[in-house]
Amino acid sequence: MTHLSIQNIHKSFGRAHALRGISFDVAPGEIVALLGPSGCGKSTLLSIIAGLEAPDQGQVFWEGASLAGIPPHRRGFGLMFQDFALFPHMDVYANVAFGLRMARLANDAIRPRLAEMLDLVGLAGFEGRDINTLSGGEQQRVALARALAPQPRLLMFDEPLGSLDRSLRERLIGDLHDILRRLHLTSIYVTHDQQEAFALADRVVVMNAGQVEQIGPPQEIYCAPRTPFVAQFLELANLLPADIREQDGGRVAHTAIGSFPIDAHWLGPAQLLIRPDAAQPGAQGPLVLHGTLQDLSFRGSLQRIWLNVNGTALTFDLPSTAALPPIGQEMALSLMPHQALQIFQQS
Amino acid sequence: MNNGSKPGLKPSSAKRAGLVWLLWLAPLAFLGLFFFYPLGSILQLSFARDEGNWAAAFIQTITSPYVLRLLGFTVGQAALSTLLTLAFGLPGAYLLARYQFRGKALLQALSGIPFVMPTLVVAAAFNALLGTNGWVNLGLMALFDLAQPPIQFTNTLAAILVAHVFYNTSIVLRTVGDFWSHLDPRLGQAAQVLGATPWQALRRVTLPLLSPAIAAAALLVFIFDFTSFGVILVLGGPRFATLEVEIYYQAINLFNLPTAASLSLLQLGCTLALTIIYTRLSGRLARPLGLRPRTYTQKRLLTWRSRLLAGVVVAAMLGLLTAPLGALALRSVTRLEPERNQQGTQAPGLTLDFYRQLSINRRQSLFYAPPATAIGISLGYAGATVLLALSLGLPAAWALARHPHLLLNRLLDPLLMLPLGTSAVTLGLGFIVALDEPPLDLRASWLLIPLAHTLVAFPFVIRSLVPALRAIRPRLHQAAAMLGAPPLAVLRYIDIPLVGRALLVAATYAFTISLGEFGATALIARPEFPTVPVAIYRFLGQPGGLNYGQALALSTILMLITSTGILAIERLRIADVGEF
Helix, strand or coil: CCCEEEEEEEEEEEEEEEEEEEEEEEEECCCEEEEEECCCCCCHHHHHHCCCCCCCEHHHHHCCCCCCCCCHCCCCCCEEEECCCCCCCCCCHHHHHHHHHCCCCCHHHHHHHHHHHHCCCCCCCCCCEEEHCCHHHHHHHHHHHHHHHCCCCCCECCCCCCCCCCHHHHHHHHHHHHHHHHHCEEEEECCCCCCHHHHHHEEEEEEEECEEEEEEHHHHHHHCCCCCHHHCCCHHHHEEEEEEEEEEEEEEECCEEEEEEEECCCCCEEEEEEECCCCCCCCCCCCEEEEEEEEEECCCCEEEEEECCCCEEEEEECCCCCCCCCCCCEEEEEECCCEEEEEECCC | CHHHHCCCCCHHHHHHHHHHHHHHHHHHHHHHHHHHHHHHHHHHHHCCCCCCCCCHHHHHCCCCCHHHHHHHHHHHHHHHHHHHHHHHHHHHHHHHHEEECHHHHHHHHHHCCCHHCCCCHHHHHHHHHCEEEEEEHHHHHHHCCCCCCCCCCCCCCHHHHHHHHHHHHEEEEEEEEHHHHHHCCHHHHHHHHHHCCCCHHHHCCCCCCCCHHHHHHHHHHHHHHHHCCHHHHHHHHHCCCHHHHHHHHHHHHHCCHHHHHHHHHHHHHHHHHHHHHHHHHHHHHHHHHCCCCCCHEECCCCHHHHHHHHHHHHHHHHHHHHHHHHHEEEEEEEECCEECCEEEEEEEEECCHHHHHEEEEEEECCHHHHHHHHHHHHHHHHHHHHHHHHHHHHHHHHHHHHHCHHHHHHHHHHHHHHHHHHHHHHHHHHHHHHEEECCEEEECCCCCHHHHHHHHHHHHHHHHHHHHHHHHCHHHHHHHHHCCCCCCHHHHHHHHHHHHHHHHHHHHHHHHHHHHHHHHHHHHCCCCCCCCHHHHHHHHCCHHHHHHHHHHHHHHHHHHHHHHHHHHHHCCCCCCCEEE
16 A cells, blocks of 8 residues: 555756656655665655645645645644754743644643653753753754654654764664654655665655656665666766677677676666675676775775776775775775676666 | 755745835935935034035034034043053953853853943942042042042043943943954864964954954944933033033033034044945955854853953953942932931931932922922833834834845945944934924924934844844744644744744833933923933033932933843843844
8 A cells, every 4th residue: 555656747947957857666664765865855855745845746645635725734744844943932841842833732632742752852951951052963863753753644844953973863764764664654854864874764765857767675776776876876886888789699898997797688888786785796607807905995994996997997896805905006806796796777 | 954045935025125125215215304304404404604604614513623622532532441441341352152051141141231320320329439539539538538538530531431431331242242252262272273372362353253253342432422411411521522512512501503513514424434344344244254153162160260360350341330330320319418408307228218309309399390290201212112113113124134135225325324333412413403393394293302312212222133133044934833833823832922022122221211312302302301321411400419429320220121131132132132
């Protein structure tokens, strides 16, 4: 059964096309991440689902019924804003209780629910605090509690961790993951950060320039990007212009650094992705690259190298334990044949 | 979501400009009628004396040695006062900006009190502390058995300077301190890592970054000192006259309106130029580089050095603040010498007589209302000022807050600040000159005073409304809607409370400014309807302990009302960045 269904949404601002035919479904209890660079239209899509904006074309359905014309306050959705949008004239209690008040809950019913919410986000005892004196992380938690309190049918997040520093972000991603799973909340999470999207979502919708590039579980997106854009956005950086030809009964991609046997059902111009994470040092195996070790950077769990092959610099992530020659020396890398190569037809 | 900046979401700019014009209609009409028209009349009066060569009389007046000396003294005392105020205020600004300590909020609130304190009350307070009959002199005389008061404070330049420092330190604390408190301390630390000594880091990095804030504060302080009136009149005595005081003498005592007009014009030229520069500068303060929240920039007093600094600064601030005001309050309930009246001879000591006498019309005069009536009159005028200032200021502030980048708004914004740089005496003179004949004959109308007070309060009302109105972002409306609030609930729970607090702050400013305003009121108040400052001035001008005591009693009442007002403002502010 689908909960939320987004069908062929178009939206433009003046001459700028923000959204061009977006469609996807969300199942009950599912966490969907909208991932894309800034300006790709993901936040606009969120506003349209929330009812803060109307689409030019297309519709949003909730359990089969169209939401067209239903104002945001009657949709029963929650939205956590990027800048939190906490009410500056209310304390923590009044902010979190706002949605419950709007639902006409009695004070007796609000109080335990509020304590529960503040406890959930780790802010027990903060009821009377002035919003303006809270730190960024605390404000973020209040915003989360405020969005959760009215038990929305669908909870949306608009880059909620964007304004926080890295370590705080790491911690909050974990907290958020726990909370969303525990409450079994249907959620849409907008972000430009692939780590956040992968860590939180059941499915990821990658967007670019107002269109959907790929939809799938995080692992699928990462292991099998469908377009060069997705590959690039995920920092799978080795994209080479290629030409696909027939050779010895198979297909071969000709590139500036050599020819690679590939599976392709078409001929002609294409782009070849050599995955940085599917190589190991050594000259064994069917696919070996020879080049000069141009540079090296140690990243802890892995070491990133730049290999110069016939004048083209390729990036590879090798295990930290791999023994490497000094910089400037020749070295060989063997590629895993089934994972390392991916071919995209030139559009 | 950044849809706020996307083009399709806003109404067309033509439609917006039309709406904004509508908002500006009443405020502009008000400024036109009661600010530009009176000032134009002064201009005309000043130039109309010599038919043939219209500027000759004006130039002759302002280049006479006497006026040049006057101008020299006015500029000199203002410059000296400004420097002293900065020297006194900057360490305080540093302390408040960079450190977190117990009692800081209270100290900050208290330091705001002098700013709205009526000049006459400040003058009376220093008189009560350091004057011939002030506590210090009385104490020294008693201690060393002197016949004459040893400290000559009243009628000296020092008195003027000290009162100006007292009066304007809060401007430096607020303008520089606010900016400083949001300035990233890592910038200074970065300089030290690059090899700068703490002093070099301060001089080369922090001070240049602070310089727009310091310059803005200095300019505002200079403008206020330049147009200082009550302080000079009461503490400076007859030996000292600034342009402002001379305008008043010429208009009221000598009834030489053309000369007064020429002097006003000279002063107006100076202050308007300064105000325009100030508006530009404070505009730059609005978008400074990478401001950080306060929790990030402030530390506790952990080193003995910082504790010493805090101790000295806090003691100095409290001393400057509480000593004169405390002296005033105490003196208003103390009788120093035996006095004879209807009830017989009264012994020296604590007494509430000065307060009791306030409701008695001792002169049996028709024109002199008893002082208690003056309180009622002042409160009435203040109420009218609040109504006027809010109903005119709200639409203008709304227009400024909602469309800050509209060309129309950017042009009109500095215009609203002009009354700030126009001396109150000049305004009063303009009212006398312009509004005494048809089409606008308001000579006999009580409205003149609230109108003048509204002009004086207008910049403050605008500057406290705009930031608060800006805080009402469309995002808050969306957040409320997402939490299930229908449009009416959004209005009730979001807009009205937020606007309401801003209105309360603005109203308090208008109220306290109206209560304390003296310069314009001194010129246009009708004798039978004196305001409290006018009544204080009258009492100060009359001999006798009872009159002096009553002046101090009235001052104390005014001090209590205005302090309550400013403390209320401190509590009601939402964002911690205010523009005054």
